[in-house]
Structure formats: structure tokens, C-alpha cells
Amino acid sequence: MKHRIASILLLVLLLPLVALTPTGGRIPSYAQHGMVVSASTIASEVGRDILKKGGNAIDAAVATAFALAVTWPAAGNIGGGGFIVYRDHQGKVTTFDFREKAPLAANAKMYLNEKGELIDELNHTGLLSVGVPGTVAGLYQAHAKYGKLPWAKLVQPAVELADKGIPISYALNQQAKNMRKTWEQFPSTMAVMYKGDKSYYEPGETWKQPELAKTLKRIKKNGRDGFYKGETAEKLAAFMKANNGIITTQDLEQYQAVERKPVEGTYRNVKVFTMPPPSSGGTALVEMLNILEGYDLKALGYKSADYIHVLSETMRRAFADRAEHMGDPDFNPDLPIAKLTSKEYAARLRKTITMDLASASDSSRYGQLYEGTSTTHLSVVDEQGGAVSLTYTLERSYGSQVVAEGLGFFLNDEMGDFNPVPGVTRTDGLIGSEPNQIKPGKRMLSSMTPTILEKDGKLFMVIGAPGGRTIINTVLQVILNVVDHDMNIAQAIEAPRIHHQWLPDRLNFELYGLSPDTQEKLKIKGHNINELNHNMQGNAMGIIVIPQSGLRSGAADSRSADGGVAGY
Known part of the structure; x- marks a missing residue:
């Protein structure tokens, strides 16, 4: 006890020094027992309260995720899917895959016209873009195996938030204004997101979601079956049939989440546990860390x-491998994960990087050349040292843009994550490789990268982010900022980020992220650089357990308008 008090006092004394560091000066939030970080302060507080009531990290993650379905509808969801990486307090690590699936009526050419060309937006907007949702099944399975508190107690806070209403934030108000033209196409969306007279909910006004509350009550009472069977499933299937969607009650009843072994790696003095396929994120992350380990x-x-x-060239190689090899492991049993995450393979790739010249991104050769926007994330650490890194998504912000009529939640547009034009890979970023082509019942490829790090056998860091393909590089750079550059978790998250994804051959960087001199030197090396004037690099949510004191140190990315940390 004396040691802990002394450590806390030391941290208090050091805070002014931390604030003066040149990487942004953000100071993390601290908690002694448990902590939740998510894209919604309200949802984080729900998770924290579950921890205070004796729940473990899984319990808090489940409660937070359901709360986000109410408070952050752009990405928090029961109409989408995602991944969990879970480490219990004894150090056992597992993962849950609740990625959406292609409906049974789906086929590889469903988004093409008679000329074999992609029909604009068909795989991203409207009901044909919707994959079979996995969130409820995944949360239920994780809780059934590792949860502690009763299921109903975890869903109840979300029910109350939907029933009693939440205050509209400035961000939600602005999103409703920005999306109005799109949402006017969908009466069921307008009915939920606007008042009865179709005016906006202004900041501070109370927004009630009675249809979502009824859906959540069925999930609270009946668990998984409250979504995939009975009234919810029947209403969803009927809505699909009436509006040219293809998801049926059979699709819903047959859906199953899967527990999988994590992808593991090491980087300098930390051990990495992250998500396996159908997420490409974990494999690409470990591949990049292995390459970068050879540099000071x-x-x-x-x-x-x-x-x-060096970062850009490393990203280029990992994303080329991602495009060529990654897909649903249940449909691609020979994915070369062991090779891609090996130190030997990384050493070969490292030799192909020259310090004075950028490589070319060749759309016809994938990674062979080198051999020789809405998701949300939450991080949880409980009092016993259990941890959850959970990333789930609707794909783009608000998914398909369609609210399920009578059910109150947005449906995903995850079918857009399949390779839509078989065999066609172009320099603009369209990928057509076989492992991620559409097949009935197949899970689409993802970039989600929920990750947990250990140091000296103890929990060290929980990290993840939204952001499409940028997710992988966001998680990578936060880890590098902590491990290589000694930043605290807030500084590591706030620091400007870069992104390269092989195709298109472009090095993106955030506004003010690189000095003019650095930009000029990168151009001389042959990089096609592109400064972003908006946030395209995701919103990281992370927790570090400080080795000396055991304090939980957390930060919600300020790129997330409503994000927040809650601990005790």
C-alpha cells in the first residue's frame, strides 16, 4: 500500500513535466482499479459502473458496446459486427470473431452491371449492401464463456438510455445535418434521426429511441435469440423482402460467432496479441512490427x-500482402499467416527497402515485388488485470444509411468490404484477389486491429481504433510511439499519423503532421505525398497499465468528438 501511495504521489509530481513534452502535451486519465475508454463518454461511464459492481472486463465491454448502440449510432451497433481480443487476469488470451457474413443469396457478381462494371454505391448504400449482423452473437458468446455478471444487467443500461433518452451532442446534431440529403431516401431512418416534424434535435435536447429500446429489451430477455429469432428476426427479414434486401430468417438463425486463437508476435520488449483473419489487421500489424524491429x-x-x-515502405509491403492473401479462413484454409508473421520473412522484406528511394506499388504483382470511415473501438481493463480490446463496425459512418424499420438500429454496409469485381485490381485501390471475393456465408475481410500487449508477462497496453484500412497503421504508430519514443498513452494517441496502403500509391499525412522540409525530402525520395485537411486516421482508444504502480492510464482520441475515459 505504501508503495502504491508513493507511486501515485510521484506521478502527481511528474505531471507538470509530462505536460511540457514536445509531442503534444496531452495528459492521460488515471484510475487505480478499472477503466473503460470508448467513443462515447456516456458509454464509457456505463462500462465503468459495471466494473464497480463487480463485473469483469468482458462484462464491461458488453455493457459499453450496447450503450454505444444508443449513444454513437454512426458506428456503435447491434446491426454490424466486429472482433474481441480478451486477456484474462491470469494471462490467457483468446479472440472472438463476430464479423458479418454474406447472405445465402449473395454471389460474386451481385454488384456488377451487364458489362461487368461495378454499379456505383450499390455495395455501400441500401439494403443490398447489408451483411448478416454479428454483434449480438459475438457479445453473447463472449459473455457466456467468460462473463461474470448476469446478461440482463449488462443490457439494462442501454435499455434505459434508449427509453429515457440521451442529450444530443453537437457531433450528433452536425451529423444529422450533414447526412440529411442521403437519409431522405430512407423513411425509416428519417423517423428515428429527426423529430416528428422532421426538424433536427438540437444540442442538449433529449433524444429518445423507443423502437431501439424494445429491440434491446428482447435481447436483454432472450439473449442471442432475442435478435436472431422471434420478433426482431421476423421484422428484419420482412423489411428486407419488402425493400429488395436479401437477408432472411434463415440467414439470421444460422449465424454463429467463432472463438479463434490470436495472432501473436513480439516487438522489442513487448509481446503482441491481436486478431486473426478474417481480420487482416493483426497479421499486417505483426508483419510491420517485425520489419521495423530491425531499425533503430x-x-x-x-x-x-x-x-x-521507413514506416511508409513497411506499410506498403504489408498492405500488398494483405491484398494478395487475406480472406475468411473458413473459406481459405491455407492462408500463409505463419509465413507473413515470421521474423525470417520480415528480414527478407527489410532487405528490399532502400533509404534513398521509395518503392513502386505494382497492381499486377502484389507483394511479389518486395520478396527478394465508420468503426468504433473500446478498451477495458478491470481490477484483476483482465482486459478487452473490442472493435466493431457498420463499415462506413452509419453503414448502409438504413435504419431497420420498427427496430430502431442502423444496418451495416459490410458487403462493400468484399472484393466486388473478381480478378480486377487497379492502381486506384480496387482489389480483386480471390480470397476475399463474395460467396454465400463468407465473412468479408476486415482491417480491424484490436490488440493487447504484455511486458514481462504482465498486462501492459490495450489499444485499437476505427478508420477502415487506416486502422492497422493507427494501431502500429501508437505502439511505436509508446515503445520506441517513450510517449504516454495520450501523447501516443494524439501525435500526427501517416498512412500508406500500397494502392493507391500515396503517402497520406494529417494536417500539420510533417514540416515543409520533411515533405520536400520525401518527394526527393520518390514519395507521392498527400496532406489531409480532415481526419482520415481513425480515433484510437487506449489504456496502459503503468508497471511501477499498476495504475491504469487511459486516453480517448480527441479526433473522436464524443469520446471519453471513465475509471475508478
């Missing part, structure tokens, strides 16, 4: 031209 990144100089060059 600190000596290169944080955000120097050489540092950015």
Missing part, C-alpha cells in the same frame, strides 16, 4: 524524413 527508430529521429520513409 529513435535514432532515425521522430517524424524525420528517414523515419517516415
Whole structure:
């Protein structure tokens, strides 16, 4: 006890020094017992309260995820899917895959016209873009195996939020204004997101969601069957049939989440546990860390031209491999995960990186050349040291843009994550490789990268982010910022980020993220650089357990308008 008090006092004394560091000066939030970080302060507080009532990390993650379905409808969801990486307090790590699936009536050419061309937006907007949702099944399975508190107690807070209403935030108000033209196509969406006279809910006004509350009550009472059978399933299937969707009650009843072994790796003095396929994120993350382990990144100089060059070239190689190899392991039993995550393979790739010249991204050769926007994330750490890294998604912000009529929740547009034009890969970023082509019952490829790190056998870090393909590189850079550059979790998350995804061959960086001198040096090396004037790099949510004191140190990315940390 004396040691812990002394550690806390030391941290208090050091806070002014932390605030003066040159990487942004953000100070994390601290908690002694448990902590939740998510895209919604309200939802984080729900999860924290579950921890205070004796729940474990799984319990808190489930409660937070359901709360996000009410407070953050752009991505928090019961109409989408995602992944959990879970480490119990004894160090056992497992994962849950509740990625959406293609409906049984889906086929590889369902989004093409008679000329074999992709019909604009057909795989991203409207009911034909919807994959069979997995969130409720995944949360229920994780809780059934590892949860502690009764299921009903975990769903009840979300029921109350939907029933009694939440205050409209500025972000939700602005999103409703920005999306109005799109949502006017869908009466069921207008009925939920606007008042009866179709006016906006203004910031601070109470927004009630009675239809969502009824759906959540069925889930609370009947668990998984409250979504995949009975009234909810029948209403969803009827809505699909009436509006050219193809999901049926059979699709819903047959859906199953899967518990899988994590992808594991090491980076310097930490051990990495992350998500296996159908997420590509974990494999790509470990591949990149293995490559970068061969460089003294600190000596290169944080955000120097050489540092950015090495990161970009590493990203380029991992994303080429992602495009060529990754897909649903149940349909692709020979995915070369062991090879892609091996130190030997990374060493070969490292030899192909030259410090003075950028590589080319060849759409016809994938990674062979080198051999020789809405999701949300939550992180939880409980008092016993159990941890959850959970990322789930509707795909783009608000998914298909369609609210399920009479059910109150947005449906995903995850079918857009399949390779839509078989065999066609182009320099603009369209990928057509076989492992991720559409087949009935298949899970579409994902970039979600929920990750947990250990140091000296103890829980060290829980991290993840939304952001489409940028997710992988966001998680990578936060880890590098902590491990290589000694940043605290807030500084590591707030630091400007870069992104390269092989195709299109473009190095993106955030506004003000690189100095003019660095930009010029990167151009000389042959990089096609592109400064973003908006946030395209996701909103990371992370927790570090400080080794000396055991304190939980957390931060919600300020790129997330409503994000927040809650601990006790």
C-alpha cells in the first residue's frame, strides 16, 4: 500500500513535466482499479459502473458496446459486427470473431452491371449492401464463456438510455445535418434521426429511441435469440423482402460467432496479441512490427524524413500482402499467416527497402515485388488485470444509411468490404484477389486491429481504433510511439499519423503532421505525398497499465468528438 501511495504521489509530481513534452502535451486519465475508454463518454461511464459492481472486463465491454448502440449510432451497433481480443487476469488470451457474413443469396457478381462494371454505391448504400449482423452473437458468446455478471444487467443500461433518452451532442446534431440529403431516401431512418416534424434535435435536447429500446429489451430477455429469432428476426427479414434486401430468417438463425486463437508476435520488449483473419489487421500489424524491429527508430529521429520513409515502405509491403492473401479462413484454409508473421520473412522484406528511394506499388504483382470511415473501438481493463480490446463496425459512418424499420438500429454496409469485381485490381485501390471475393456465408475481410500487449508477462497496453484500412497503421504508430519514443498513452494517441496502403500509391499525412522540409525530402525520395485537411486516421482508444504502480492510464482520441475515459 505504501508503495502504491508513493507511486501515485510521484506521478502527481511528474505531471507538470509530462505536460511540457514536445509531442503534444496531452495528459492521460488515471484510475487505480478499472477503466473503460470508448467513443462515447456516456458509454464509457456505463462500462465503468459495471466494473464497480463487480463485473469483469468482458462484462464491461458488453455493457459499453450496447450503450454505444444508443449513444454513437454512426458506428456503435447491434446491426454490424466486429472482433474481441480478451486477456484474462491470469494471462490467457483468446479472440472472438463476430464479423458479418454474406447472405445465402449473395454471389460474386451481385454488384456488377451487364458489362461487368461495378454499379456505383450499390455495395455501400441500401439494403443490398447489408451483411448478416454479428454483434449480438459475438457479445453473447463472449459473455457466456467468460462473463461474470448476469446478461440482463449488462443490457439494462442501454435499455434505459434508449427509453429515457440521451442529450444530443453537437457531433450528433452536425451529423444529422450533414447526412440529411442521403437519409431522405430512407423513411425509416428519417423517423428515428429527426423529430416528428422532421426538424433536427438540437444540442442538449433529449433524444429518445423507443423502437431501439424494445429491440434491446428482447435481447436483454432472450439473449442471442432475442435478435436472431422471434420478433426482431421476423421484422428484419420482412423489411428486407419488402425493400429488395436479401437477408432472411434463415440467414439470421444460422449465424454463429467463432472463438479463434490470436495472432501473436513480439516487438522489442513487448509481446503482441491481436486478431486473426478474417481480420487482416493483426497479421499486417505483426508483419510491420517485425520489419521495423530491425531499425533503430529513435535514432532515425521522430517524424524525420528517414523515419517516415521507413514506416511508409513497411506499410506498403504489408498492405500488398494483405491484398494478395487475406480472406475468411473458413473459406481459405491455407492462408500463409505463419509465413507473413515470421521474423525470417520480415528480414527478407527489410532487405528490399532502400533509404534513398521509395518503392513502386505494382497492381499486377502484389507483394511479389518486395520478396527478394465508420468503426468504433473500446478498451477495458478491470481490477484483476483482465482486459478487452473490442472493435466493431457498420463499415462506413452509419453503414448502409438504413435504419431497420420498427427496430430502431442502423444496418451495416459490410458487403462493400468484399472484393466486388473478381480478378480486377487497379492502381486506384480496387482489389480483386480471390480470397476475399463474395460467396454465400463468407465473412468479408476486415482491417480491424484490436490488440493487447504484455511486458514481462504482465498486462501492459490495450489499444485499437476505427478508420477502415487506416486502422492497422493507427494501431502500429501508437505502439511505436509508446515503445520506441517513450510517449504516454495520450501523447501516443494524439501525435500526427501517416498512412500508406500500397494502392493507391500515396503517402497520406494529417494536417500539420510533417514540416515543409520533411515533405520536400520525401518527394526527393520518390514519395507521392498527400496532406489531409480532415481526419482520415481513425480515433484510437487506449489504456496502459503503468508497471511501477499498476495504475491504469487511459486516453480517448480527441479526433473522436464524443469520446471519453471513465475509471475508478
